[in-house]
Every structure is written in C-alpha cells, then in structure tokens.
Amino acid sequence: MAKFMDVHHDMKGVTREQLMAAHRADLAIEKDERVHFERAWADPASGTVYCLSEAPSAEAVQRIHERAGHPADEIHPVPLVV
Amino acid sequence: MAKFMDVHHDMKGVTREQLMAAHRADLAIEKDERVHFERAWADPASGTVYCLSEAPSAEAVQRIHERAGHPADEIHPVPLVV
Numbered sequence: 001m002a003k004f005m006d007v008h009h010d011m012k013g014v015t016r017e018q019l020m021a022a023h024r025a026d027l028a029i030e031k032d033e034r035v036h037f038e039r040a041w042a043d044p045a046s047g048t049v050y051c052l053s054e055a056p057s058a059e060a061v062q063r064i065h066e067r068a069g070h071p072a073d074e075i076h077p078v079p080l081v082v
Numbered sequence: 083m084a085k086f087m088d089v090h091h092d093m094k095g096v097t098r099e100q101l102m103a104a105h106r107a108d109l110a111i112e113k114d115e116r117v118h119f120e121r122a123w124a125d126p127a128s129g130t131v132y133c134l135s136e137a138p139s140a141e142a143v144q145r146i147h148e149r150a151g152h153p154a155d156e157i158h159p160v161p162l163v164v
Contacts, residue, residue, distance in 0.1 A: 039163065042160060081122070
C-alpha cells in the first residue's frame with residue numbers, strides 16, 4: 001500500500017455539499033480496489049480538488065474515481081510525507 | 083486564518099532528508115507571518131511537492147517559502163475540506 005495525491009482541475013464552483021457527495025461516492029466503493037480516500041481539499045475559485053488516499057496503485061485510485069463519476073486529472077504517488 | 087495547499091513542481095529527486103530540511107526551514111520562520119505548515123507530501127519521481135498550511139493569506143505563505151529558499155509554483159486557498 002502507498003500514499004497518493006490526486007488532483008482534479010475542472011471543479012470550478014464546487015460546493016461543500018458536492019465535495020462531500022463526491023467523497024461519499026468514493027468511500028462507498030473504495031473497498032472494491034482496496035483504496036482508502038483519507039482527505040480532500042477544494043479550491044472552488046480555481047476548480048482544483050486534491051485527494052489524499054492510500055491504495056495499492058494509482059490505477060486502483062483512478063478506477064474508483066472513474067466509477068464514482070469524477071476521474072482524476074493527475075495522480076501522484078507521494079512516498080515522502082512530513 | 084485559512085487553509086492553503088501550495089505546490090512545487092521542480093523538486094525531482096527530492097530525498098526524505100531534503101524534504102524534512104525544507105520543512106524545518108519553513109517552521110523556523112513561519113511565525114513571522116502567522117503561517118503554520120501542517121504537512122507536506124512529495125513525489126520525487128515527478129518532482130511535485132504539496133504543502134498544506136494555515137495562514138492569513140497566500141502571500142504570507144509565499145513569503146515564508148521564499149525566505150526559506152523554495153518559492154511555491156502554485157498556492158490555492160482550500161476553504162473546503164472533507
């Protein structure tokens with residue numbers, strides 16, 4: 001298992017309710033891929049959303065995000081954390 | 083005070099020691115601008131580093147990062163957190 005930070009660039013105007021609904025949609029199916037989405041941070045002004053997860057691979061992260069209806073634009077493994 | 087996620091794109095090959103040293107350099111002076119750097123995540127392969135902070139403004143975050151020798155390439159307020 002590894003940590004990943006994924007980024008969505010096209011969520012301008014996202015509301016707190018929409019962010020929570022998107023996160024819940026991920027949580028509902030994440031176990032299918034042994035992924036866990038830990039946190040998400042959103043900048044509604046620029047439309048940027050960052051999601052921190054623990055997962056077996058970037059592909060597993062993307063499969064969950066795709067099935068939940070919001071594929072990520074970037075997924076970075078982040079093996080270093082301080 | 084608000085939450086910010088800032089991003090550095092040019093840190094390819096960053097090591098755990100370098101990331102910790104950079105973070106410590108921020109922590110040593112962050113109080114001057116009432117900033118607090120909470121966490122940082124690094125992808126040495128792509129050279130991407132994400133820093134989560136609490137601060138009065140994006141400009142305050144950047145002033146600390148600049149004085150510490152590593153200005154951010156992007157700074158996003160992230161008012162929504164789940």
